[in-house]
Amino acid sequence: MLNSLLLRGLFLICVSAVFGLSALDYKIGHFSKAGPGLFPVVISGMLFLIGLAMVIQSRFIQATPLSFKFKKVGLVILSLCGFAVLSAQLNMTAGIFFLVFCSSLAGQSYSLVRNLKIFMGLWLIAYAFKHFLSLNLPLI
């Protein structure tokens, strides 16, 4: 079982390391004439300290379990990426079709007829956006 506080602390340390170490590649300068790397280093340092405090805290405070359910988040992210890929390769109509039918798999119930109705409704909205709000949507 994952300990949420420990994981949170380690995550923050990782983020601070990524930004902090990258920032060291830029000119740091000094406080009276700061380079582009100084401010990110200061902020990363503060984030590192907070992460470290959480890791230390996790040794004294009772662990709270943490769980991830990746199926639904995976389907939602896949539907968004699929929308972008199909819109680029074919057109946005195919993208909307994929988005509706793929994301609905994450819902509690699945109905082809309902999905078809949602797809048609959204396509009409996209059409209205394109023609009335002048959005540049590659629908066809």
Added chain:
Amino acid sequence: MDILNNLAFGFEHALTLQNLMYCAIGCVVGTFIGLLPGLGPLSTISLLLPLTYSIPTDGSLIMLAGIYYGAQYGDSVSAITMKIPHASSIVACIDGYQMTLKGKTGLALFAAGISSFIGGTVAIVVLATLSPVLGQLGLKFGPHDYCALMLLGFFCVSFVTTGSLLNGLAMTLIGVLLGLVGTDVNSGVSRFTMDLPFLMDGIGLISIALGCFGIAEIIKNLDENQEITPFNGEIKLMPTWPEFKRIIPSALRGSAIGSLLGVLPGGGPVIAQFAAYAAEKRFSKYKDEIGHGAIEGVAGQAAADEAAARTSFIPLMSLGIPENAVMALMMAAFIVKGIQPGPDMITTHADLFWSLVASMWIGNCFLVILNVPLVRYWLSVFKIPFGVLFPSILFFCCIGTFSINNNLNDIYLTAAFGLMGYLFMRMGLEAAPLMLGFILGPMLEEYFRRALTISRGDFSAFLYRPISGTLLALIAVFILWQVIAFFASQRRRKPSAATAQP
């Protein structure tokens, strides 16, 4: 007299057919999303922000403001009728739902609607009088003072939105770091771009907002398999005269508390409703009934909620410092439209400022009609199944992201932030402070570097300047209070653990 003249000037602009239409759209959308569980003003404003490109400046800002304060009206309805709260209507669930159980739903909805109207009206008076004064004060702020003010805002928002200073502060700092991605304006160096050309201009605000709020919220609701039972009870709206008399004092008390807490950094509707409820419990003539379905328990918090939503515009418009995540998005909307909120805004964009203030009162009238006589029709919104709603929201997220730069790469970025938002949520890290850090981060860096250049790298200048010194002292007190509270809670826990062990 000046204020009356300015308000008349504002009404002249706000009462044009076009602005009235945008105000009405904002109020209707705001009420709608306030009713819907799983969608808040933050995700909706981020969703609609790209669409405002094709709308005139005053119309788009009037509409977005309408969404924000409209949502505060609408969220009481779902809290009272079905005990489904948003962050800013948690307190409405207590007495409001108790009143529903007693068959007094109509009275509770009437009390919430009328109190919100009173709260909104009082707050507009405060907004109109206080903003210009604070704007004048803002002209005295130097880079050191702005730095200290932003830090105070970070501390307060971090604590208020997450309940844990460390968690909130961590998210703010991540937001600041994400805000630094792109080209450094002082040196022209590209920072953290991984040689990706589309990151040279920085990460898009909309990608972060939609990912961390819109998409992450949908995934959370899908994870929880939320099912809603629509409200089918009877609604009798009109109160008796004695019941109506009980609403007014509570609404006025709530308005005063909400107006004050809305202005403070980290304040806003969430904290205001709790404070107003606590005040009712202490000062109301019917304090013994509170918690068991008292009108005062609904009226006070509704007025405070609405008043705080309006007065939270004061620091944004007069100092250019947003005091919560929604205001940070509103600031982005101002910037998108080429307007920098701050002390100069009231003089350089007087027409926009006063028409926004006037539109808030017009919006108040729209909202009281939408939420009192028409409330029974809004309840049918709950009959829209989430299975229909969430693919539609995802579609709007995609269109919103794409339409900014007509670039499909931005959708991948939004998807990545959606995943990140979900992970944050699961790890118990609240995304709202991240948004504030992201928007204020580049500004903080700019003021920080400027302040240190002026004082030749000497940090003591922050302490010697009266404004920044006072603000930093407040931060020190806040940290000290947090440390004492932590050790006190540890000390309390130890004896209870000792007694638990035989």
